[in-house]
Amino acid sequence: MRVVSADEDPGPPPPPPRLRVAVVGAGPAGIYTAEALTRQQEVPVAVDLIDRLPTPFGLVRHGIAPDHPKMRAIRDTLHRALDHPAVRFVGNVEIGRDLSCPELHAAVDAVVYTYGAALDRQLGIPGEELPGSLAATALVAWYTGHPDADRARVEAALARARSVVVVGVGNVALDVARVLARTPAELESTDMPQHVLDALAAAPVEHVTVLGRRGPAQATFTTQELRELGELAEADVLVDPADLELDAAAEERVAADRVVSRNLAVLRDWAAHTAQPGRATVTLRFFARPVRLLGEDRVTGVEVERTVVDADGRASGTGETTVLPADLVVRSVGYRGGELPELPLDPRRGTVPNDLGRVLRGGAPSPGEYVAGWIKRGPTGVVGTNKHDARETVATLLADVAAGVVRPGGGEDDDLVAALRANGADPVLLEDWRAIDAAEVALGATHGRARTTLHEWESLLAAVKEAAARTR
Numbered sequence: 001m002r003v004v005s006a007d008e009d010p011g012p013p014p015p016p017p018r019l020r021v022a023v024v025g026a027g028p029a030g031i032y033t034a035e036a037l038t039r040q041q042e043v044p045v046a047v048d049l050i051d052r053l054p055t056p057f058g059l060v061r062h063g064i065a066p067d068h069p070k071m072r073a074i075r076d077t078l079h080r081a082l083d084h085p086a087v088r089f090v091g092n093v094e095i096g097r098d099l100s101c102p103e104l105h106a107a108v109d110a111v112v113y114t115y116g117a118a119l120d121r122q123l124g125i126p127g128e129e130l131p132g133s134l135a136a137t138a139l140v141a142w143y144t145g146h147p148d149a150d151r152a153r154v155e156a157a158l159a160r161a162r163s164v165v166v167v168g169v170g171n172v173a174l175d176v177a178r179v180l181a182r183t184p185a186e187l188e189s190t191d192m193p194q195h196v197l198d199a200l201a202a203a204p205v206e207h208v209t210v211l212g213r214r215g216p217a218q219a220t221f222t223t224q225e226l227r228e229l230g231e232l233a234e235a236d237v238l239v240d241p242a243d244l245e246l247d248a249a250a251e252e253r254v255a256a257d258r259v260v261s262r263n264l265a266v267l268r269d270w271a272a273h274t275a276q277p278g279r280a281t282v283t284l285r286f287f288a289r290p291v292r293l294l295g296e297d298r299v300t301g302v303e304v305e306r307t308v309v310d311a312d313g314r315a316s317g318t319g320e321t322t323v324l325p326a327d328l329v330v331r332s333v334g335y336r337g338g339e340l341p342e343l344p345l346d347p348r349r350g351t352v353p354n355d356l357g358r359v360l361r362g363g364a365p366s367p368g369e370y371v372a373g374w375i376k377r378g379p380t381g382v383v384g385t386n387k388h389d390a391r392e393t394v395a396t397l398l399a400d401v402a403a404g405v406v407r408p409g410g411g412e413d414d415d416l417v418a419a420l421r422a423n424g425a426d427p428v429l430l431e432d433w434r435a436i437d438a439a440e441v442a443l444g445a446t447h448g449r450a451r452t453t454l455h456e457w458e459s460l461l462a463a464v465k466e467a468a469a470r471t472r
Helices: 028-039 074-082 101-107 136-143 151-158 171-181 194-202 223-229 248-256 258-270 385-402 416-422 430-446 457-471
Strands: 019-024 045-050 087-090 110-113 133-135 163-167 207-211 235-239 280-285 288-294 301-309 315-325 328-331 358-361 364-371
Touching (some): 019 028, 074 087, 087 430, 101 110, 136 151, 136 328, 151 194, 163 171, 171 223, 207 288, 288 315, 364 385
Parallel strands (some): 019 045, 019 110, 045 087, 163 328
Antiparallel strands (some): 288 301, 358 364
8 A cells, every 4th residue: 555655745635425316306396406406515416307207397398388488488497407517307217117216215315306296186076077077187288298198088078168167266277268268370379289279279169167166355366367368369258246246354355465456456357348249258257166067978067056255265155056058177176296106195285294395204304305396385386486495495405414314425326327227217318308309399390380299208209219310
């Protein structure tokens, strides 16, 4: 062994080991988590951003309505985090299929689960299982080109949909109502797959009714989303003036919340509208809840009960019912998180039990396991809400590193991608995603659009293989 003399310069010390973090879910929460990890200076990091799909961006790609190009453009901002040299996108990888949770933990020092809350909540009423009854998640997946969308079921429901009832008064419900009421010309420039544009153009939609079980003061949509209904080219928005008569508790809420106040102002403008011949209608109906879907072989109507709302904002039925004709019913009453193999889940809240992002198993923190985004807090907030949420989780993770709970360099495997390929998986990396991106832009150009979404697993992966073949 060579002995270094006291006068000899030993050279620079070796760099500290990097903290290797796997982020499961490449939607906004996951990308903001990767961004927060790479922006901090306390610990050098290497981040693998894993997604089941071969494409990043999650609900920005498959949740924001395609007729919202400015909102969908947020993916250009998110892409900057993917370009960071310490971040590696690893798509087309499903935890539980291609890699177990223990195998994932063996390959990295910490895991942050950010896979969202993609399951829908049900109404729990008779007739909900009838053909012509859809979850908003199914319709949104279809019109955004999600590769798992049930195209046949959605298109069969739309083909007869002259009268549509949308249950819920959040932004997703308004998205659904707006997309169904738009003309083909209004949707032509979007990045919707061509079969979606064709099916929507052929759908005979004339009436869309949006049902809210509580009043306008309790509705959760934003004013921007609401106003856009009034900009439809060939549809009139109708509101019953009686639904806008507020009790003292609702008036207090309006006075205390600027969004609610702005919403009421928009709704009161629409209360004077009447249906015009030859135009579609979008009716916002409050204090109404569905109690039964009618029909034998498919949905033909919705039995609706009038409600009253108490001072605490709780709705209860009055027993007064009416029937709305409906060829299609779309429920949009919330999302919930699904189970990931070997990860705990609170079935009531649809979230992973956690404390400031630390996963709790049996009430105690599980070293090296974290959550961020909807699977952490539930389906609340807008896209930007995930940035603060991710920063909180990363701060928790870094505190655990400082405390020695998580140790950089503790993973057993040298390379997660190599481990995946050894398991027979075919991960899609950033350059592969760029090939998909380029293929979508090229497809859009053939229709005179900026982009057309590739909607099938086969076509997405074929774009990767074709690009790889060209570079050989």
